[in-house]
Structures are given as structure tokens and as C-alpha cells.
Amino acid sequence: MSALVITVMLLPASPAGAALPDMLSHVGDARQLIVVTGQSWTSTQATVRAYRKGPDDRWREVLTAVPARIGYGGWKWAADRRQDTGQTPAGTFTLTEAFGVRADPGARLPYRKVDGNDYWAGDNQDAKTYNTFQAWASPYRTWRTSEAERLAAYPTQYAHAVVIDFNKPRGVRYDTGRGQTVADQPADTRLGSAIFLHASGAGSTAGCVSVGLPTMVRLLTWLDPAAKPRIVMAPAVAIRAA
Known part of the structure; x- marks a missing residue:
């Protein structure tokens, strides 16, 4: 069954729902929060809200509860998640970049319009490229296309997407010899890759x-x-610790 799609306005700042962000554990210096909650650890249904912190340092809800879908395997704490389980990592993550098959709609995050050459590598036999964007499938690459997502193959889901910085590699750079992006501090190849906030497809996600x-x-x-x-994600019973 397709996920429910509704139109939602970003409302003027109001104190509605302002208490929840104050109860969260790892928001740090964030002044914008997206909060994703589910009914249980096994549920694939979720609710998304958004908040901003005003000049008075009070949180205000700017996006009221809207329906969302998560992984077909439910939730798992980020440190314990494993690749190919279909579980959504529970925790708090930064949001630093975006992409989409469609043109930039006016994003303030760095936005990359992707095409048929672009991949997101998730080859757990090649740690240095794991969980990285790849601008093309170079003939000299060390990652396998069978273990990567060709982003343009998902025109509905990846019409627009924000990268959730789960299991993020560090020291990312371009290796001109191989024609690929690599990381000096690779992501953990056990945990999984390509975790995004994206548009609805059909039903639960991976x-x-x-x-x-x-x-x-x-x-x-x-x-x-x-x-x-930042984005805070967990079932409701665990959201305060996420």
C-alpha cells in the first residue's frame, strides 16, 4: 500500500509541542530539529515533527505531526544496526547535505542534482568508499555497482532527499587515480549505508x-x-534517550 501523502504548511512559530525538544538528550547546539517517532521498535509507521529554537531560546513547533514510513525491519539503536536488516537507526544525527533527481527547489543545505551516472556506494568489501557519494562508475573503481544505489533509478523516492549523517565517513576526498571518492577514516562496513530522509515511495523503506x-x-x-x-529518530518509548 502506498504511503499517505498530504500537504502540510510550515506554520508560524508557536509554543505548541515546545516541551519535547527540551526533553531530548543529544541536540547539542542545534536550533532546528526534525523529530521522528514510532509506536514501537517493530513498527514501520512513524510521525515527523519539526521544531526551531527562537531568539528567546525556546523551542517552537513549526511542522505539526505528519505520517512517515521507516524501515521494514523497524528500529534499532544506531550502534547495533546491521546492513541489509531493513532497520532504521535510532539516535540523533546531523543534517549537512541534500540531493535529488529533481532540480533544487531552494534548499539552503548544499544540494546536488543527480543524474544517471551518480551512485551511493555501499560495498562492505571496500571500506574506503563505503557510504559515500560517487559521481560515476569509474572503470578503475574499487567498489561494485551491484553493491551501490544508482540514485536516478529511484525518481520517486529520491526526487529530493536529505542525507542523514549516520555512520558517516570522515576525511572524504577524491582519488584521481581511481576516479572515485574515498575516505581517510572509513565508515563501519557492518552498520549500513545510504540512510536518507526522502520522499515517499510505496510502503516501508530499507x-x-x-x-x-x-x-x-x-x-x-x-x-x-x-x-x-539535527534529526532525532526512535520509537516513542526511547525518543528521550536518542
Whole structure:
């Protein structure tokens, strides 16, 4: 069954729902939060809300509860998640970049319009490229296309997407000799890759969070790197510790 898609307005700042962010454990210096909650550890249904912190340091809800879908395997704490389980990692993560098959709708995060050459590598036999964007399938690459997502192959889900910085590699650079992106501090190849906030496909995801396309566009154009946005994700019983 297809995920429900509804149009949602980003509302003027109001104190509604402001208490929840104050109860969260790892928001740090974020002034924008997206909060994803589910009913249980096994549920594939979720709810998304968004909050911003005003000049008075009070959190205000700017996006009321909208339906979302998560992984077909439910939730798992990020450190314990494993590749190919279909579980959505529970925890708090930064949001620093975005991409999409469609043109930039006005994102303030760095936005990359992808085409048929672009991949997201997830080859657990090649740690240095694991969980990285690849601009093409170089003939000299060390990762396998069979273990990567060709992003343009998902025009509905990846119409627009924000990268959730789960299991993020560090020291990412371009290796001109191999024609590929590599990381000096690779991601953990056990945990999984390509976890995004993206537009709705059909039903549950492989670990990502999906929302209706209008909601996705509104969130994408709202997120501001100057506000150091984060996403907090967990079933409701564990959200305060996420």
C-alpha cells in the first residue's frame, strides 16, 4: 500500500509541542530539529515533527505531526544496526547535505542534482568508499555497482532527499587515480549505508525515513545549515534517550 501523502504548511512559530525538544538528550547546539517517532521498535509507521529554537531560546513547533514510513525491519539503536536488516537507526544525527533527481527547489543545505551516472556506494568489501557519494562508475573503481544505489533509478523516492549523517565517513576526498571518492577514516562496513530522509515511495523503506513529497520539499527548503539542524529518530518509548 502506498504511503499517505498530504500537504502540510510550515506554520508560524508557536509554543505548541515546545516541551519535547527540551526533553531530548543529544541536540547539542542545534536550533532546528526534525523529530521522528514510532509506536514501537517493530513498527514501520512513524510521525515527523519539526521544531526551531527562537531568539528567546525556546523551542517552537513549526511542522505539526505528519505520517512517515521507516524501515521494514523497524528500529534499532544506531550502534547495533546491521546492513541489509531493513532497520532504521535510532539516535540523533546531523543534517549537512541534500540531493535529488529533481532540480533544487531552494534548499539552503548544499544540494546536488543527480543524474544517471551518480551512485551511493555501499560495498562492505571496500571500506574506503563505503557510504559515500560517487559521481560515476569509474572503470578503475574499487567498489561494485551491484553493491551501490544508482540514485536516478529511484525518481520517486529520491526526487529530493536529505542525507542523514549516520555512520558517516570522515576525511572524504577524491582519488584521481581511481576516479572515485574515498575516505581517510572509513565508515563501519557492518552498520549500513545510504540512510536518507526522502520522499515517499510505496510502503516501508530499507532503513530510510520517507514523507510525502510536499512535506519533503517544505523541510528541505526550511533546513538552514546556520541553525545546525539535527534529526532525532526512535520509537516513542526511547525518543528521550536518542
